[in-house]
Amino acid sequence: MKDQTRKKARLSAEDRRALLEDAACACIARGGIRDFTVDKIVAEAGVSRGLITHHFGSMDGLLAAVYSRMYGEWIAAISAPRPGLAPIDALIEALVSPALFSRDVLNVWLTLWGEITTNPVLRAEHRARYGQYRASIAALLREAAPAAAGFDAEAVASAFICLVDGLGVQRCVEPTLLSETDARAACWTLLRPYLDPVGAGSVAKARS
Amino acid sequence: MKDQTRKKARLSAEDRRALLEDAACACIARGGIRDFTVDKIVAEAGVSRGLITHHFGSMDGLLAAVYSRMYGEWIAAISAPRPGLAPIDALIEALVSPALFSRDVLNVWLTLWGEITTNPVLRAEHRARYGQYRASIAALLREAAPAAAGFDAEAVASAFICLVDGLGVQRCVEPTLLSETDARAACWTLLRPYLDPVGAGSVAKARS
DNA sequence: GGCGCTACTGAACGGTTGTACAGTATCAGC
DNA sequence: GCTGATACTGTACAACCGTTCAGTAGCGCC
Structure with a gap:
């Protein structure tokens, strides 16, 4: 009724x-x-x-809307402040949180990436957003790095974004092979040498 | 005629x-x-x-055959010896070579990854091959690392593979934003601190 | 040179695809 | 309460989907 x-x-x-x-x-x-x-x-x-x-x-219109929505939610999630955490820690925690690092979310991303080649609207959307995404991560890295280090933040940001994308792929492909903990560790494997150069000599040491 | x-x-x-x-x-x-x-x-x-x-x-049978073929060609390409290059250099050169780092090849990978979630045959194939893939890269890292360094080769290999996957995604999504040179640089951004710890203090320095 | 195996063809099938469109029903403004 | 705007429905349609299958033809073998 x-x-x-x-x-x-x-x-x-x-x-x-x-x-x-x-x-x-x-x-x-x-x-x-x-x-x-x-x-x-x-x-x-x-x-x-x-x-x-x-x-x-049309269906293409819906797909474009979905892509835009996903990108917006991604940016919002990594931008949300996490009290008590340093900005880089907050970023990584957001990236491995269920809101972003779940198979449902990542499978949608994977699918959308696969459609970009064919769909000019999706590509335009990506081009418009990616620059800002990368710049904001580079800015975060510059803030977090010790004053003495003069590394190329743009290059590290670029590599970091690719790493995150790749973690998403692996998570989709075989979730059991890549836990949230593994993903966090991978992020630090890339960033630690640049943000924590004091321990560069003992780079082998794992961060809990 | x-x-x-x-x-x-x-x-x-x-x-x-x-x-x-x-x-x-x-x-x-x-x-x-x-x-x-x-x-x-x-x-x-x-x-x-x-x-x-x-x-x-069936079409599923064809797709499984394509996946198997792609994986085989990938492994073969990164395993091919490159005279005059150190093993790690040879690996990276193979990864950024047109045979692997072209949009055609990468778009097929991206598509197959997107299908794995739905297709158990593809997943089984992946599970069977991925372990060996990762182990061989970890072995390469152990060989290349200075004797003193005691870093976790498996962890670095895992992160490296994810980075390579992510480079492939970016290359598909927007080829103009990620050149072969950029990809090579990203690989070294991850690996240099572990393989070239002498320069860890000056980690900022770019390798030509 | 004929025989049998099988690579190969192409029409036919029921089901699903995205879009068009004429019609219905609900809500805002008066 | 009436009216107009529009959110919404559901059928219709042509194109395409993967699979089936009866039939054809090239090649190794005796």
């Missing part, structure tokens, strides 16, 4: 778009781009077939 | 399989998993529609 009346509820365009984006993410997380399908998504969202075209014009 | 007689040529099962795998790779490189399609692949290979089922049983 309630459901019947509920079902007819009308949402604002914005809310409905968000709901459809969520459903699309869920489908992609479950089955990759092969499950990014009108039927699957509307079933997941519990709406009729015509709604996607109505709100996004 | 010639083509007509040529067309009727019969190949060994092995040769035809290789030919279809090549065609499949070409299609995936061009359009991701959406172009991994019976029609597209047989058109690329210049054969009839029924051939894929005949040789591989």
